[in-house]
Amino acid sequence: MTFLKTAAIGLATACLATTAFAADVTIRLAHLNPEDPFQSHSGTMAAVFKSLVESNSNGEIEVQLFPNGQLGKDNEVIEQVRGGLVESTISSAGGIAQHYPLVGVFDIPFAFPNIGVASKVITKDSAFGEKFVGDLESKTGLKVLGLLDSGGFFAFTNSKQPITSVADMEGLRIRTMTLPTHEAIVSSLGGQPTPLPWAEVYTALQTGVADGQMNPVPIIAFAKFDEVQKYLSITNHVITPYIWTMNQEFFDGLTPEQQTLINWASDVATEAGRGMSRVIEASENGLPKLAEKMEVNVVPPEEQAKFAEAAQPAVRALIEEQYGEEGTSMLDTLLSSIEEEKAAY
Known part of the structure; x- marks a missing residue:
């Protein structure tokens, strides 16, 4: 019985290794929060991104998830992304602040009247978001994949x-x-x-x-x-932001098709995370x-x-x-x- 269990484990390990080897590109995506997509918005974002990228890349891209701060403190993981040791991370404002202090502008108390306005402003596509993201990217060398609120007020x-x-x-x-x-x-x-x-x-x-x-x-x-x-x-x-970043050099090394996939998958995943925050707020x-x-x-x-x-x-x-x-x-x-x-x- 022990032999059969050992053999089964060995076969499963070999299959996983084969799958990982078959992928041309690996994206390691880290975040601080629980992996369960129904517990945290970053868990939702990571799960949706992994599903979309892997299923639409014909096995070319594998997404490995590292939730619960497995790779270190927030600011440390951002440093790893900047240095190319990790490909991507979803970070709190506190982690980002040590690399881009201007994230503090979000912290004017009671500036946002409601979550509807916040959702319109705290996004890459708003007039403010375009200026904020452009400045962050130019100062840190990171690519911003997503910008959303940290879970509400x-x-x-x-x-x-x-x-x-x-x-x-x-x-x-x-x-x-x-x-x-x-x-x-x-x-x-x-x-x-x-x-x-x-x-x-x-x-x-x-x-x-x-x-x-x-x-x-x-x-x-x-x-x-x-x-x-x-x-x-x-x-x-x-209300503060969560900011999803990727190593710019890594992104630039992808094919145009892969870049397009990463961009739209992260957009969809960010909106899924934004919605999950509202669901959690309204649920048991x-x-x-x-x-x-x-x-x-x-x-x-x-x-x-x-x-x-x-x-x-x-x-x-x-x-x-x-x-x-x-x-x-x-x-x-x-x-x-x-x-x-x-x-x-």
């Missing part, structure tokens, strides 16, 4: 108390991404920013290194923060799941206005100070695009 969670007003933020140690703009948001509201890489967040919340954190509902859900946090406060204070896997263990409150509009009054000037001042004229120009283009899309609704 951010909410605060913490283990101390409900956040119903700015006063409730006083002294709370809030984990942020390694984004100066996110640190400025928390500081301006009276909290203590605690920047940490994603891989360390759950343990930091569990051990009390941080009292709380901020993320979209789908990310809070799949990260199981309801296990280590008691309060969830819906503030909708900011989103807010209802979190509400089973957490106390949930919604910050009313009049209090949101006070949050905005405290945080907006701080973030704008930081962008002007750190990023100069090009930062304010990028920010103004973003705000202009938002106003145009608001007028269309």
Whole structure:
């Protein structure tokens, strides 16, 4: 029996090796989140991309997926992509910021009025998206395959108390991404920013290194923060991008047909990921799941206005100070695009 099992395993391994060898091109695609396409939007994007590319390339291209941060921290994997060690990655704004700091322009609190406007602006094809992507590509040497929101508007969670007003933020140690703009948001509201890489967040919340954190509902859900946090406060204070990049030299080495396939497959996969975020938000896997263990409150509009009054000037001042004229120009283009899309609704 052991012999038969060993033989079967050997045969399967040989078949997989043959399949991998048969492919002319291998794309290693990394991301931070769960592989299950129904748990995270980057899981959805990776699964859809793999299916479309492999099934439409007649076996020429194999896509290998590395979810759950298997290849390292976000900024480290981006470095691997820039260096050609990995072909592609789907990254958070925190990871991108260490290679392209101007991603911080997204962090003006309460700039986006709703997810409809955000979906129109945070895309490669918008007027802002074209400027943003072009600048990112020129400064990093990366090719951008996709631009979308990170899962929806951010909410605060913490283990101390409900956040119903700015006063409730006083002294709370809030984990942020390694984004100066996110640190400025928390500081301006009276909290203590605690920047940490994603891989360390759950343990930091569990051990009390941080009292709380901020993320979209789908990310809070799949990260199981309801296990280590008691309060969830819906503030909708900011929305950040996820950015899908590929090594430019690798892309340039593909045939024109392969490049076309990569471009349209990543476009379709990005829209699938955008849609999955909305599905998760609206399903049992989103807010209802979190509400089973957490106390949930919604910050009313009049209090949101006070949050905005405290945080907006701080973030704008930081962008002007750190990023100069090009930062304010990028920010103004973003705000202009938002106003145009608001007028269309």
